[in-house]
Amino acid sequence: MVELERHFCPNQECKDYGLRNRGNIAMRGKYGKDKSRDLLYCRTCGKRFAATQSSALFGLHLPAETIRAIIHHAAEGIGVRATARLLGLDKDTVNRVILRAGEHCASVLSSLLTSLELTEAQMDELWTFVKKRKILAPPKTSRAGTGGPGSGRPLTSLHDC
CATH class of the missing domain: 2.30.30 (SH3 type barrels.)
Known part of the structure; x- marks a missing residue:
């Protein structure tokens, strides 16, 4: 119902x-x-x-569970072709569902943000919080040149591990 x-x-x-x-x-x-x-x-x-x-499901000729599975795979970082193989679908179908879901998310987010009633002080607090998060985030480090596992360089001795 x-x-x-x-x-x-x-x-x-x-x-x-x-x-x-x-x-x-x-x-x-x-x-x-x-x-x-x-x-x-x-x-x-x-x-x-x-x-x-x-909703993001409108106009798609797939069962709702299949659409949810496609979106779940995309959220987990699984590629379009891999998702198509796993679910037995065409890659263009998977791509179309992902694009439609993305457009729907963008429109929902846009309407939520425009209906948000914040004072100037609240906006300033929010911006300060976001800016601090970027500053305090640990820098991304690269393992390149270490010779350790996953670096792509061959080990020269067992002491490199």
């Missing part, structure tokens, strides 16, 4: 646009080839929309 409280009207001209828990979203029916996707309805403006319309 769909949790209607989580959804909002995507119609920008609706007076309840972007607002959750207003009681204006209702279940309208099912759609899709096997009627497995939920169709919602805004009682305020009358617009019908897919339950996944404002």
Whole structure:
């Protein structure tokens, strides 16, 4: 069953646009080839929309679990081709899902940052914190030239380990 409280009207001209828990979203029916996707309805403006319309899953013809697996692999640093092999998908499909998820994250982050109401003092505190983190972060060191494991240089004796 769909949790209607989580959804909002995507119609920008609706007076309840972007607002959750207003009681204006209702279940309208099912759609899709096997009627497995939920169709919602805004009682305020009358617009019908897919339950996944404002998510990264909208318009993709893959199961939600497969999309989540692709995003999880990308977050873990697994490459596009390796992810495609592991999940039995085409690399272009995996790339398209990752790009769509990235665009969705960027739009969500942008809307969250624009709706953030901070005073000038709070912004200054935040900037100082970020700047200090960069200064206090330990410098990245390279193991090149050490001859130790992983350096790519051959060992000349057992004492090099």
